Amino acid sequence: MPALDVAGEFETIDRLLKPLAHPEWGRGLADDVAVLPSRPGYDLVLTKDMLVEGVHFLPEDPMDTVARKLLRVNLSDLAAKGAEPFGYLLACAWSERCGWPERKAFAAGLAQDQVQFSVLLLGGDTVKTSGPASFSLTGLGWVPKDRAISRAGAQVGDLVFVTGQIGDGRLGLRAARGELSLEPERIEALAAHYRMPMPRVDFADVVRDFASASVDVSDGLAADLTHIATASGVGLTMNLNVLPLSTAAQAWFADRVDPQLSLEELATGGDDYEIAFTAHPRHEEALRHLAESRFLRLTRIGEVTAGTGLTVLYDDQPIQLARTGWTHG
Amino acid sequence: MPALDVAGEFETIDRLLKPLAHPEWGRGLADDVAVLPSRPGYDLVLTKDMLVEGVHFLPEDPMDTVARKLLRVNLSDLAAKGAEPFGYLLACAWSERCGWPERKAFAAGLAQDQVQFSVLLLGGDTVKTSGPASFSLTGLGWVPKDRAISRAGAQVGDLVFVTGQIGDGRLGLRAARGELSLEPERIEALAAHYRMPMPRVDFADVVRDFASASVDVSDGLAADLTHIATASGVGLTMNLNVLPLSTAAQAWFADRVDPQLSLEELATGGDDYEIAFTAHPRHEEALRHLAESRFLRLTRIGEVTAGTGLTVLYDDQPIQLARTGWTHG
Incomplete structure (x- = not known):
């Protein structure tokens, strides 16, 4: 009252x-x-x-x-x-x-x-x-005017990129809860990312100039790429083997017994707040140059194909994810 | 999680x-x-x-x-x-x-x-x-452009008006909690107002055309009029004796042993979602006419004076309120 x-x-x-x-x-x-x-x-x-x-x-x-x-x-x-x-x-x-x-x-x-x-x-x-x-x-x-990038707009033949690192959101939550056994500075780095992610505000103009479709990675990379595929009416591939990991996430990953399952966890964990986007291959050079000049990692993680939905590749083979993302609702 | x-x-x-x-x-x-x-x-x-x-x-x-x-x-x-x-x-x-x-x-x-x-x-x-x-x-x-009415802008000599009824928000909360002994249809009317107030969207253009300062009555009429006084750097008077009551509120009021305290409760209760505003006296006629043509009650409840803050009058005498409004924060 x-x-x-x-x-x-x-x-x-x-x-x-x-x-x-x-x-x-x-x-x-x-x-x-x-x-x-x-x-x-x-x-x-x-x-x-x-x-x-x-x-x-x-x-x-x-x-x-x-x-x-x-x-x-x-x-x-x-x-x-x-x-x-x-x-x-x-x-x-x-x-x-x-x-x-x-x-x-x-x-x-x-x-x-x-x-x-x-x-x-x-x-x-x-x-x-x-x-x-x-x-x-x-x-x-x-x-x-009329320049906002949507989830729709990905074209067959476009490439799929993601900024920064994937998985620190998920590992950061586990680190903050005390569930990870890693060196204290790794734990600290991961928990800090969970508590205070870094939005890619500095990359917004590049996304606006070059992306055909774009989304921020909040639900989990796999789920968010699926959003782009659905909205654009195309298929997307995502190569798990090239998932960009932070130093701390690499340290965690080095101790895993099942690498595929571990990468799946990171690709579906969410809370990363990176930008995943598609762009025409002719822009790849410019995108790499712009990212580098802003000290931002940029990874080409897949491509846009005919078909529907997201195809996840591991060791060049399509795999089924146990789940695609978290929901909060 | x-x-x-x-x-x-x-x-x-x-x-x-x-x-x-x-x-x-x-x-x-x-x-x-x-x-x-x-x-x-x-x-x-x-x-x-x-x-x-x-x-x-x-x-x-x-x-x-x-x-x-x-x-x-x-x-x-x-x-x-x-x-x-x-x-x-x-x-x-x-x-x-x-x-x-x-x-x-x-x-x-x-x-x-x-x-x-x-x-x-x-x-x-x-x-x-x-x-x-x-x-x-x-x-x-x-x-x-530049036509939004603010809380500032009330001028000495302006009149103070309020739309609709005051007090149904407060009584409605008490009715919904089962604290009032009134006829069931009164209880229902009051509770309905608490659950689903009527914003004065239909009166927005009139406010825009005629008001010098305006606020919606959410914290309580006395508190919200004080907001206008403070923001405008003037004094406001509010005459408790003319507080516009709904039929249900009148039924409640008729049974009170202390009328002044009861009116104070209604004037400070909040959750009314009426519009309280000030306007130059030359607009009174037009305001009354416009309100009437829209089947909306409009009450002249006070005036803007030199000085500061809100002066509450009861039987033509200034009185002290025990409190001016509820806060939720």
């Missing part, structure tokens, strides 16, 4: 969130809305992802990383569509563990990422819940 | 939410984003409100009314700014009681209100939670 708590909502907004607000469009968070001028020649790209305690982050995760993960998973969606982020709306349902220090840490995490990714807070809502905390964020970005 | 649940997220999106989607901008919910073309000559107005089970709705409330309340509290924010709604993004954290029938009812409720208020779903997210359900909605509307 509504509870009288002057030190809650109003203080949280005034002292913690107002300093994060867009000076004009956010109306100083002193109104119930944000007001955005039209930007002729551009489309507005909107995305909305939610994080729930115990589902998308762990109850003991520090609140600054929770806030940054929340922002970053949304920035990842925008980047995969070729959009440049500029702002966000935020709704917080604080749980009982979210006292003033936790809220302060949450806002401090947002402040850091606002600088890193050039975004500002536009508005939102803050409430309390008796259950696990949950946070919802609406991310906003601009893309030149 | 992520859970494999094919009958959850994907089915919910495919079978329940896709039929609600904007055919173009929502990309059939088959992408992670919505893409909106610029609308030259208009500003985009965005709002984001969250409902948490046990805080903003009761665990036994039917899910169709929960969905409609969620949409309506956001439409209310847009209307108070003079914006015409066109779409929304939705994030659902389903609790364990939200099986298929509950999700279906939720979507059916949205479908009804989409027709009633001319809005379409643009995108969002659906997840599960082990705790109380929570829902977050981002509402979008258009307003002619």
Whole structure:
């Protein structure tokens, strides 16, 4: 029920969130809305992802990383569509563990990422819940008119690429839960990726200029590539043998008795927040060059074929995955 | 933790939410984003409100009314700014009681209100939670360029108006909890208002054309008028004796032993979703005429004065309120 708590909502907004607000469009968070001028020649790209305690982050995760993960998973969606982020709306349902220090840490995490990714807070809502905390964020970005990349658009003969590393999301969750036996610095690196992934905002313009279809890797690489295949009405292949692994994931992988099953786990684990996309082979050279100049790993992981769905290859043979991805719903 | 649940997220999106989607901008919910073309000559107005089970709705409330309340509290924010709604993004954290029938009812409720208020779903997210359900909605509307009404702008000499009735939000909550002894049809009317308020979308254009400052009544009339006073740097008066009550609220009021305290409860209770606004006295005639032609009650409840904050009058005397409003944060 509504509870009288002057030190809650109003203080949280005034002292913690107002300093994060867009000076004009956010109306100083002193109104119930944000007001955005039209930007002729551009489309507005909107995305909305939610994080729930115990589902998308762990109850003991520090609140600054929770806030940054929340922002970053949304920035990842925008980047995969070729959009440049500029702002966000935020709704917080604080749980009982979210006292003033936790809220302060949450806002401090947002402040850091606002600088890193050039975004500002536009508005939102803050409430309390008796259950696990949950946070919802609406991310906003601009893309030149009609230039947003969709999941549809992959053409037979295109190549399939993925940025960065795959599997750290899944291993990071297991590391954060203490389920992995690896050297402490590996554990730390993996858990850090789970708590605070790196959205590929810096690669959004390249995706926009070269990709025929694109998606961010949140459900799991196999599931997300299947999304592209379905939306584009084509088939995609994915070669498990060339799955790009981080140093930490390689260390984990070196100890596995069943390499195929281990790669399957990483290719279906999700929470990677890399960009998987298709592009015409004539762009491969330019893509490799652009990725290299931005210190970003880029792996050609498959191709677009006639047919439907995703074909996973291991040692050049098609294999069946036990499952394609996680769902949260 | 992520859970494999094919009958959850994907089915919910495919079978329940896709039929609600904007055919173009929502990309059939088959992408992670919505893409909106610029609308030259208009500003985009965005709002984001969250409902948490046990805080903003009761665990036994039917899910169709929960969905409609969620949409309506956001439409209310847009209307108070003079914006015409066109779409929304939705994030659902389903609790364990939200099986298929509950999700279906939720979507059916949205479908009804989409027709009633001319809005379409643009995108969002659906997840599960082990705790109380929570829902977050981002509402979008258009307003002619630079014409959005803010909380600032009230001028000394303006009059203060409020649409509809005040107090049904507060009494509705008590009715829904079984705390009121009134005739069953009164209880039902009040509970219905709590579960499914009526946002004043039909009055948005009037607010835009005539209001100097405006706010929707969500925190409580006294608190929301204080917001206008603070943002505008003026004083406001509110005359408790003319508080517009519904028939059901009048029935409740007739039995009170302390009329002043009872009116205070209604003026501070919140959840009314009426529009409180200020306007120059020369507009009073036009406002009354427009409200009447739309079958909407409009009450002149106070005026804007030099000074600061809200002065509440009862029997022509300034009184002190025990509290000004509820907070949820």
